[in-house]
Amino acid sequence: MKIQTIRCAAVAAITALAAVGAFAAGSHAGGHDANDAIGKPGVAAKATRTVKVDMTDSMRFTPASIDVKQNETVRFLITNSGKIKHELVLGTEKELKEHYQLMMKNPEMEHDDPNMVTLAPGKSGEVVWQFTKAGKIDFACLQPGHYDAGMKGAVNVAKSASKATAK
Numbered sequence: 001m002k003i004q005t006i007r008c009a010a011v012a013a014i015t016a017l018a019a020v021g022a023f024a025a026g027s028h029a030g031g032h033d034a035n036d037a038i039g040k041p042g043v044a045a046k047a048t049r050t051v052k053v054d055m056t057d058s059m060r061f062t063p064a065s066i067d068v069k070q071n072e073t074v075r076f077l078i079t080n081s082g083k084i085k086h087e088l089v090l091g092t093e094k095e096l097k098e099h100y101q102l103m104m105k106n107p108e109m110e111h112d113d114p115n116m117v118t119l120a121p122g123k124s125g126e127v128v129w130q131f132t133k134a135g136k137i138d139f140a141c142l143q144p145g146h147y148d149a150g151m152k153g154a155v156n157v158a159k160s161a162s163k164a165t166a167k
């Protein structure tokens with residue numbers, strides 16, 4: 001009788017764990033958890049560098065490849081030189097693709113998070129981001145059709161040797 005009770009408790013614990021796992025996986029579909037994977041919102045006062053990025057109706061970012069150092073806080077000064085709306089969204093490739101599919105289904109979807117800026121024609125805006133993880137981080141314009149047309153780029157984060165100065 002005693003053994004039976006213990007077994008039931010173990011099964012219940014496993015079931016609970018499975019439920020937690022499913023919930024966690026589900027929350028990733030929301031799209032806002034990827035921030036940890038690509039870094040975190042930066043503090044403008046700590047930005048060590050300003051990188052200008054231009055967006056055009058030819059569906060390109062200039063530059064499309066940006067090199068930064070791990071832990072560096074970068075202030076992206078983004079300009080929309082085109083005649084239609086464009087945006088720059090930082091994320092993992094997986095997250096950008098998922099987000100893009102949502103945009104295709106709902107073109108009027110407005111979004112505003114620290115890792116992105118959406119700009120009307122002729123407008124400028126900024127994204128301040130700290131790249132805490134080394135590796136390649138993608139960015140893209142998720143306006144319907146733009147991502148498919150190749151409006152994307154990458155930030156290459158070089159591993160930092162000096163962690164002591166990373167503040």
Ligand SMILES: [Cu+2]
Pocket residue numbers: 059085086087141142143146151
């Ligand atoms: Cu665009």
